[in-house]
Amino acid sequence: MKRSTSIFPVILLLLATLAAVMPARAGQDEINLLQAYIGQWRGDSKLVGGDEPEPFRCRLSVAKGNLGRINYTGRCSLVDTTLSISGTIAYVEEQRRYEAVMSSNAGFTGAAIGLIRGNTISFDLRKSQRDRSGSDVRIGARILLIDDTITVDFEVEFNNSGEILTASVPFARS
Numbered sequence: 001m002k003r004s005t006s007i008f009p010v011i012l013l014l015l016a017t018l019a020a021v022m023p024a025r026a027g028q029d030e031i032n033l034l035q036a037y038i039g040q041w042r043g044d045s046k047l048v049g050g051d052e053p054e055p056f057r058c059r060l061s062v063a064k065g066n067l068g069r070i071n072y073t074g075r076c077s078l079v080d081t082t083l084s085i086s087g088t089i090a091y092v093e094e095q096r097r098y099e100a101v102m103s104s105n106a107g108f109t110g111a112a113i114g115l116i117r118g119n120t121i122s123f124d125l126r127k128s129q130r131d132r133s134g135s136d137v138r139i140g141a142r143i144l145l146i147d148d149t150i151t152v153d154f155e156v157e158f159n160n161s162g163e164i165l166t167a168s169v170p171f172a173r174s
Contacts, residue, residue, distance in 0.1 A: 030091035030098070031068035038062050038070060041150055043171035047078055049164050054078055056167045059174075060150065065090075076154075076169070083154075085141070089114075089123070100125065100143060108139045121145045128159075135160045148173075 041060040046053040060074040069090040076083040087102035098114030100123040110125030126140040136159035144151040150171040157164045 027068070027091050027093040027096075034068065034070045034089055034091060034098075035064060036148065037145065037150065038064055040174045041171040042174040043150075043152070043169040045167045045169040047154075047165055047167045049166055056169065058152070058169050058171070060152075060171055062150075074152075076167075089143075098123070102141060102143075106139070108141070110141065112143075119147055 039062060041062065043058045043060070045056045045058075047056045056076060056078050058074055058076040060072060062070050062072045065071040065088055067090070069088050071086070071088050073086045074084070076085075082105075084105040085102055086104075087100060089098065089100045091098050098116070098121055099111065100114060101109075101111045102125050103109040107129060108125075108127055110127050112123040112125045114121045114123050121144075123143040124140070125142070126138065128136065128138045130136060138155075138157040138159065140153075140155040142153040144153070151168060152171070153166070153168045155164065155166045
């Protein structure tokens with residue numbers, strides 16, 4: 001009997017250690033998945049919806065952030081305009097979901113919950129606001145993480161005219 005009572009504290013300590021390790025491990029696969037996107041990316045596309053399609057070229061830098069997050073910054077060039085974006089993507093263990101935030105030099109700021117379908121995680125960032133002339137505009141960006149690729153879809157709808165400008169930019173590692 002003395003032997004079984006002396007091993008009982010050891011078993012409790014082992015169980016307590018396992019319980020402490022399990023939450024820290026949970027979500028690690030999701031964090032590793034995000035960190036697989038760290039690096040430099042480039043993409044070319046066309047902005048459509050205007051008089052003629054315009055070349056739309058982008059660079060994207062993805063870096064390791066704090067607490068398993070990834071941070072991204074990017075620049076897209078269109079004729080004589082540059083669109084800058086930045087944001088963070090994270091796996092939030094408490095919610096058991098991916099979350100993304102984005103902001104741009106065009107005044108767009110959005111947040112989205114990642115939707116998982118098969119091997120794709122998509123973030124749909126949408127916002128309505130006024131442009132510099134005071135007209136209503138709907139701005140959106142969809143970030144798609146698919147296997148080892150990134151695609152960003154941009155969309156701007158001018159509510160007064162109904163004109164919609166879109167670009168879908170597939171990124172490749174550079």
